[in-house]
Every structure is written in structure tokens, then in C-alpha cells.
Amino acid sequence: MAIALILTxxxxxxxxxxxxxxxxxxxxxxxxxxxxxxxxxPVTLFSGSASFVILAVPLFILMGEIMSSTSxxxxxxxxxxxxxxxxxxxxxxxxxxxxxxxxxxxGSAVADAAMMGKLFVPxxxxxxxxxxxxxxxxxxSAIIGIIIPPSIAMVIFGAVSNTSxxxxxxxxxxxxxxxxxxxxxxxxxxxxxENHPRDAAxxxxxxxxxxxRALVPLLIPVVVIGGLIGGIVTPTEAAAIGVIASxxxxxxxxxxxxxxxxxxxxxxxxxxxxxxxxxxxxxxxxQVLANEQVPQRLAAHLGDTTESAWLLLLYINxxxxxxxxxxxxxxxxxxxxxxxxxxxxxxxxxxxxxxxLTCVNLAIGQQTPPVATVLMTVCGITRTPIKETFxxxxxxxxxxxVVLAVVTYLPLMV
Numbered sequence: 237m238a239i240a241l242i243l244t245x246x247x248x249x250x251x252x253x254x255x256x257x258x259x260x261x262x263x264x265x266x267x268x269x270x271x272x273x274x275x276x277x278p279v280t281l282f283s284g285s286a287s288f289v290i291l292a293v294p295l296f297i298l299m300g301e302i303m304s305s306t307s308x309x310x311x312x313x314x315x316x317x318x319x320x321x322x323x324x325x326x327x328x329x330x331x332x333x334x335x336x337x338x339x340x341x342x343g344s345a346v347a348d349a350a351m352m353g354k355l356f357v358p359x360x361x362x363x364x365x366x367x368x369x370x371x372x373x374x375x376x377s378a379i380i381g382i383i384i385p386p387s388i389a390m391v392i393f394g395a396v397s398n399t400s401x402x403x404x405x406x407x408x409x410x411x412x413x414x415x416x417x418x419x420x421x422x423x424x425x426x427x428x429x430e431n432h433p434r435d436a437a438x439x440x441x442x443x444x445x446x447x448x449r450a451l452v453p454l455l456i457p458v459v460v461i462g463g464l465i466g467g468i469v470t471p472t473e474a475a476a477i478g479v480i481a482s483x484x485x486x487x488x489x490x491x492x493x494x495x496x497x498x499x500x501x502x503x504x505x506x507x508x509x510x511x512x513x514x515x516x517x518x519x520x521x522x523q524v525l526a527n528e529q530v531p532q533r534l535a536a537h538l539g540d541t542t543e544s545a546w547l548l549l550l551y552i553n554x555x556x557x558x559x560x561x562x563x564x565x566x567x568x569x570x571x572x573x574x575x576x577x578x579x580x581x582x583x584x585x586x587x588x589x590x591x592x593l594t595c596v597n598l599a600i601g602q603q604t605p606p607v608a609t610v611l612m613t614v615c616g617i618t619r620t621p622i623k624e625t626f627x628x629x630x631x632x633x634x635x636x637x638v639v640l641a642v643v644t645y646l647p648l649m650v
Contacts, residue, residue, distance in 0.1 A: 325427025560601015
């Protein structure tokens with residue numbers, strides 16, 4: 237029955253039904269067949285999303301929306317340009333470093349991809365970079381948004397697996413920085429092959445001026461993440477502090493108006509609803525899978541197949557990569573993690589290690605067809621056929637797999 241449930245859900249998603257409704261329809265249908273009381277359905281839906289931790293998701297989205305609508309993004313890009321623009325292939329490096337800094341604001345790879353695609357691809361084209369290359373580096377670097385904290389994907393993972401979000405945020409720093417480094421190495425290789433230009437000469441005065449202008453924007457995520465890592469605030473409280481700080485920044489500098497704030501609140505509500513409806517529907521799916529003892533049966537099957545944690549991690553990587561190819565990161569976490577968590581614990585794997593592993597895998601999935609959410613976002617904004625990016629994108633994917641291998645088998649990195 238569990239296999240039929242999963243196949244039905246996959247079929248509904250394949251024919252174009254939104255993930256939340258595919259989960260809900262397939263799960264409720266099998267609840268009726270299994271004789272599970274349907275009157276519990278509304279209660280399960282409500283309890284699935286009525287979590288104080290989940291409240292951090294719309295708050296982090298709102299924080300990113302506010303910061304993207306003020307001069308914060310421009311100031312961080314100016315700082316990135318002063319830091320790395322002097323290198324060969326300067327704008328490509330500025331793109332990556334800007335994504336690393338903006339990752340501290342939005343927590344969403346798709347949001348970063350949309351903003352960076354509008355900002356960087358036209359600039360890079362005017363500077364002589366091929367459009368396909370500009371799209372590829374923009375899409376690749378955007379995935380850092382779900383690795384470097386605050387990360388919405390990590391908040392969802394922590395909520396569904398009862399793992400410390402504080403520990404996940406702390407563990408995401410090294411892999412996020414690692415991705416930035418391998419992307420910059422890849423940029424350098426393309427710069428040598430295609431003779432990409434430098435953006436500007438290095439100047440200490442320009443760097444100090446950019447750092448001074450970016451000081452307050454940099455302090456906001458430092459306070460938010462620092463308070464969380466220091467155990468002073470919860471993830472939801474940290475997100476609320478970030479919203480208040482970004483609001484003060486916008487209104488004090490007169491970069492926000494009430495009309496703009498209303499537009500941002502509407503946008504935040506739309507994005508939050510699309511995530512929270514999946515969270516709510518997952519509660520129904522989880523109830524059916526629990527009744528069918530799917531996690532326990534999967535754990536027993538894998539236990540019979542292998543006793544090696546290393547081999548298990550390979551299986552998990554393959555499963556998550558496939559899931560990421562067809563599902564958005566949030567949906568994949570909600571569907572896959574509750575099933576795999578008992579298996580992971582039975583093999584003595586650290587849940588935080590598993591969480592970072594999950595996020596890196598799903599970040600890669602957002603670059604790979606048929607869904608390729610992040611890559612499609614940048615291609616759509618720039619009107620670039622996705623097939624034109626493949627000669628470049630394959631090398632950035634190779635760089636991502638290097639980091640994935642390190643995260644998988646050297647857990648000290650997390």
C-alpha cells in the first residue's frame with residue numbers, strides 16, 4: 237500500500253498537480269481505503285503547520301524581502317566588487333561573493349537567483365562575458381543561499397526531524413564557504429580559457445569605503461545568527477529581530493514606505509503560503525506512512541542490505557539527488573527526511589550531518605533538469621535556453637559534487 241501511495245503521488249506531480257495537493261489527495265485517498273478516521277484530517281492539517289519553529293519561515297522570508305528592497309543589496313555588491321573585482325574574471329567572482337553575503341539575508345536559493353539574475357547577467361554581458369556563462373555562474377552561486385545561514389531549508393529540516401536549528405546553522409557555514417571557494421576556482425579556470433576581464437584595480441581606499449557603507453547591513457545577520465548560535469534567542473526570535481532591524485534600517489534611511497512595506501507583506505504571504513501548505517499536507521502523508529510502518533521497514537531493509545554507514549550515505553545521496561531533480565527543496569525535505577531519519581539514527585549518523593548532507597544534495601537538485609528550479613529561474617529572467625548553459629553548468633555541478641563528497645565523508649567539515 238505504501239508503494240502505491242508513493243507512486244500515486246509521483247504520478248500526480250508528474251501530470252502537473254502542485255506538490256501540496258498531490259500529497260494531500262494521495263494521502264487522504266489512502267486514509268479512506270485504510271479506514272483511518274477522516275474527521276481527524278482537519279486537526280492533523282492544522283497541527284502539522286502550527287509550530288512556533290515554523291513561524292521562523294515567513295519571518296526570514298520577510299527579512300529577505302525588506303533587505304532586497306533597500307540599498308543593502310547594492311552595498312554588499314559594492315563590497316564584493318572591492319574585495320575580488322580586481323581578479324581575472326572579476327565580475328564572476330563578485331557574483332559568487334555577493335551570493336555568499338546575500339545568503340545571510342534571504343535563506344532562499346530561488347530568491348537569490350531571481351535578484352542576482354536581474355542584477356548581474358546584464359552587467360556581465362555588457363562587460364563581454366558570454367550570456368550562458370553569466371547565467372551559469374549566477375545560478376550556481378545562488379544555491380549558497382540554502383547552505384549559509386539563515387536557511388529556510390534548514391528550518392524546515394529542523395522542524396520535521398526535531399534537530400537543533402542552531403546546530404544546523406552553525407554547521408552550514410563551512411560547506412557554504414567551501415562552495416564559494418570551488419565556484420571561484422571554476423571561475424578562474426574559465427577566465428584563463430576565455431580571457432575574461434578584470435572588473436577594477438584593487439584599491440585600499442575603495443575597499444575601506446565599501447566596508448564602511450556595508451557595515452550596518454553586515455551587522456544585521458551577524459546579530460541575528462550570533463544571537464541564535466549563542467543560545468540567546470530561538471530561531472523564530474532571531475528571525476523577528478532580523479525583521480525589526482531591517483525595518484529600522486529601511487525607514488531610518490527613508491528607503492521604505494508604507495506602500496512598499498504592504499507590497500512586501502503580500503509577497504511574503506504568497507511565498508509563505510506555498511511552503512506552509514506543503515508542511516500541512518505532509519502531516520497527513522506522514523500519518524499514513526507511519527501507519528504503514530514505512531520508516532521501520534526501510535530501516536530494516538537497509539540494515540539487511542548493508543552494515544556500512546559509508547555505503548548507506550552513498551545510498552542516501554543517490555536518493556536525495558533524485559528527489560531534488562523532481563521536487564523543490566522544501567517538498568523533498570518534508571517527503572524524504574521523516575522516512576530516512578530512523579534509518580540514519582539506527583546507523584549512528586549525526587542528525588546535523590544528515591541535515592547538511594540533505595541541504596547540499598537538494599541544492600544540487602535545484603540545478604539539474606527536469607525541474608532545476610534555480611537554473612530555470614535565472615534562464616527565465618534572462619530568456620536564455622537552458623541547453624546553452626550546459627557546457628558551463630556541467631563544471632559548476634562538478635564543483636558542487638566535490639563539496640558534497642567532502643561533506644558526506646568528512647563530517648568534521650560540518
